Amino acid sequence: MWQPLKEKIKIHWPLLALAGVSALSVGMVVALLETVGVLNLAPADSAIVESELAPEAPSAVLGLADRPPAQRTEALSLIAQQQDNQEGHRARYLLATDLLSQGRGGSALTVLDGLEQDYEALAPYVLLKRAQAQTAAGQPEAAQQTWQTLAEQYAQHPAAAEALYTLGQSDESTWEQLIANFPAHPRSVEVAAKQLPVATGAKQMALLRLLVNYGLHQSEYGTWLDQFVSEYGSLLTPEDWQAAGFGYWETQRYGKAGSAYAKAPASPLSRYRAGRGAQLDGQRKAAIAAYRQLAQAFPDAPETATGLLKLADLLPQPEAIKVLDQVMARFPNQAATALGKRADRLDALQSPTSAQQARDAVLSQYSQSEAAAELRFRQAQQQAKAGHYESALSWAQQLLKDNSTHQLAPEVGFLAGKWALQLEQPEVAQRAFERVIGQHPESYFAWRSAVYLGWDVGDFDGVRSLDPQIVLPDQRTPPPAGSDTLKELYLLGQDQDAWTQWQNEFRDRESPSVAEQFTDGLMRIGVGDTLDGIFMVSNLAWREQPQARQEYLALQADPAYWQAMYPFPYEQLIETWSRQRQLNPLLVTALIRQESRFVADIESVAGALGLMQVMPGTADWIEAQIGQTGYDLTQPADNVELGTWYLDYTHREYDNNALFAVASYNAGPGNVADWIQRGGFTDADDFVRQIPFAETQGYVEAVFGGYWNYLRLYNPAIAAKVERLAATQPNS
Structure with missing residues (x-):
């Protein structure tokens, strides 16, 4: 609990720097601080003030990191004035960034004065913010000098890339230094993209190489990759082909990926992807040849076992059985899978007795497979x-x-x-x-089980009316990989700077560690790339190597993992329109997560747009119903307004049964009405299993599974019940 100050604290910078900000009473500020973390207002000479908080320790400043500037200015000001420790340094840095975002460069300069000397973890970024503040305050010469100082004093630090980029706008030769020193930095990608149209020969090839290696998430990436391969294929090194293969693989152009990997340095992964890429592209002969090359070059690699199983799928039954026998003899970890496939082949060869014997052997010899x-x-x-x-x-x-x-x-x-x-x-x-x-606890079936246990989680016919309490984490958890600078930026909510910092730290993009892949997912989510970010996090579940598997399971036990899987973008917007439509806000959040992964301008192959993937024709029909026009489906507010109207409509069509409403949102009212009329199911779970569209069946389970995960993560009552049950279960 806060106690009154016993003595006057030295103020390191004038409160006038914040002139124009409305004044809250000290009591109101303290009340805010008590909601977000520990407020320490002890005298400056106390040992507590002198200590530096560990990143994972409770922190009032970190608790404010995700608050809008208007909601945190007063509290940050108070901390910054009263604490000359890490908390105070963090508060000053956040205040400066807020002032910059408001165009108040002069005030930001006052707050930043001398901060780099105290705040070592972010010293280069303090200089970066100072240069930006000087520019905003109309001090171009001072800004130029600060950029120069940053580039010289921190020549190897990623923050210097921003200085080189800015200096290069008046002297383009500086951009060559930027590209040479920081090829992975987003600014280098930006410069390379600008220079590419007028570049020729070796210069053009070098720029394309950079873009292929580091421009994966740019809209023009596919064009750059094709140009790199088509124009310079004869000059590409094996490492270039490796990068091209990875680029094609990540953009799901598997045939070209397979061809590129075939020319990459020989490794189990490259040779496996050469075969798998060809197989996915329908190139049967090429795939068979690649899988056989893999087995010959790397006879004991885990990828070889997987490749041989894929090879068996491409061969006639007798040959397939021989390959499966090889897998059983050489790869004990895959023997059960091979034996099961062998049983299927024996069925196809009209040998049911032998097939059943194989299945019996799976159950008796490989019971845990x-x-x-x-x-x-x-x-x-x-x-x-x-x-x-x-x-x-x-x-x-x-x-x-x-x-x-x-x-x-x-x-x-x-x-x-x-x-x-x-x-x-x-x-x-x-x-x-x-x-x-x-x-x-993460499963859709955990929600169904909770319903049968009588928990207040809403069944299909009652979930709409629930309005669960939502409590978000007090502060962020530091990412498991990356430098102290990266972690500090992330904890402070400085997502764009954390993202650019990470681009220079993330080295092994094709085979990242579990910690690196999770950190990459966090960084992407932070800058709004929630589609790829959630994919990076969720894809960790497919790690099979024992060490990586153990690391993943340990990470999965951390709430931060699940919070990344189920983030809360657009929380206020979703809550506003959910209440307007009398819809459960967590159900709406889960539906948006499934529809768009929270990407506001995404468009489906069918033409559906935005957060709730509203079809333009449906939007026109809704506009006619509500008597308003002029909506832009790529604008979050407009999209959620129309999307929640339609979700309300599908609920009303089916007497507020959320199962039918959500299925209708995906498959259309006509199909759902037909399925209901057809009947043949005994209860709601039976109906879900009998949905004839695999996409809709998966959609229903994903949306309600997402709803349950948001509930168990962010509703304290349900979270506590889940935790108690988890503590009583035997280790699985």
Whole structure:
């Protein structure tokens, strides 16, 4: 609790620097600070003030990092005046950035005065902000000198790239230094793109090489990549082909990726992708040849096992069986998968007895394998369909015992609970539902289990009316990779500067560590690239190497991982229109996440636009209904206004049943009405499983699974219940 000051604190810079800001009472400022972290107003000579807070320690300033400037100015001012430690330094830096964003360069200069001497972690960025403030204050000569100082004193620091870029606007020779010293910096990519149209020969090739290596997320990337390969293919080094292969792979042009990887330095990954790229592009002969080259060059590599399994899919049945036998003999970790595929081939060869023997061997010899889990799931479903719930439950329980980490386990656990209810075994059902939530809290089936346990999470017919409490984290968690400077920028909410800093620190873009890939995802989300950012984070789940897998599982236990997976852009906008439409704001957030990953100007191949992917024709129809025109679907406010109107409409069409409403949002009212009329399902879960469009079935589970994740992450009551259950479950 805040206590009154016992003595006057020395003020290091005048409060007049903030002239024009409305004055809050000290009591109001303290109340704000108490909501975001620890407020320390001890005298300057106290040991507490002198200490530097660790990045993960509670911090009033870091708690303010994601607040709008208008909501944090007074609190930051108070901290900056009273604390001459890391908290005070952080407060001054944030104040300066806020003043710059308001065009108040002169005031920012006062706040920044001498800060680089105290704030070592961000000293280069203090100079960068000073130069920007001098420019804003109409001091071009002083700004030029500061840029020069930054470029000279911190010649190897990424912040110097901004100085070189600015200096290069009056002396383009400086841009050559920028490109040479900081090729990965976004400013270098910008300069290269500007210079490319007039460049020729070796200069043009060098610029294209830079753009191919570091311009992946630029809109013109595909053009640059094609030009690099088509015009300079005969001159490209194996390393160039590696970069080209990676570029084509990341942009999902797999045929060209395979061709490029075939010319890259020989490695298990490059040779595997040479084969897989050809296979995905329908080049069967090329794929077969590449997979065989992989097996010959790298006989023991894990990629070879995967390649041989893919090779078997391309060969006639007898040859495929021989390849699968090789996998079983040489790669124990893939033996079960190969044996399961062998059973399928034997079925195709009219050898059902041998096929069944192979499947029995999977269950007996490789009981904990993915192949065994898939066989058990298939058996459980068949038994349940026949009404043999006791047998179905037995198969399910064996899967949950031996394959508890398999991706099917949440669904099987939920079905086991429902089958136990059919058998009038409520205690068994309760344990099954609790296990799903405790061991697989992120799953859609955890939400379904919570519904059956009677939690206040809203079923399909009640979720619309809920208005859950939302509590966001007090402050950010530092990323697991990167320099202290990067982490400090990120913690302070300086996302654009953190992103540019990271571009120079992120070295192994093709084979990043778990920590690097997660950090890259965080940086992308920070600058609004939520589509790729969430993909980078979610894709960590596919790590298979033991060490990487363990690192991923450790990361997954950190709430910061899930907060990155389920971020909250446009929180106020979504809340405003959700309340206007009487919709659950977390359901709307989850739907937007699924539709667009929060990218405001995204367009689908069908022409749907914006956050809620509204079709222009649908927008025209909505405008006629509400009697207003002139909406721009690429503008978040307009898009969410129309999108929530339509989601409200689909709810009203189906008596506020959110299952039918969300399915209708994806597939259209006509299809959903047809599915309902057709019938044949016993309950809502049965309806979801029988949706004939795979896309819509996945969409429904993704939206409601997303809703559940937002609820369990940001609603304190549900988060506490999930945590208690997780603590009671055996290690899976």
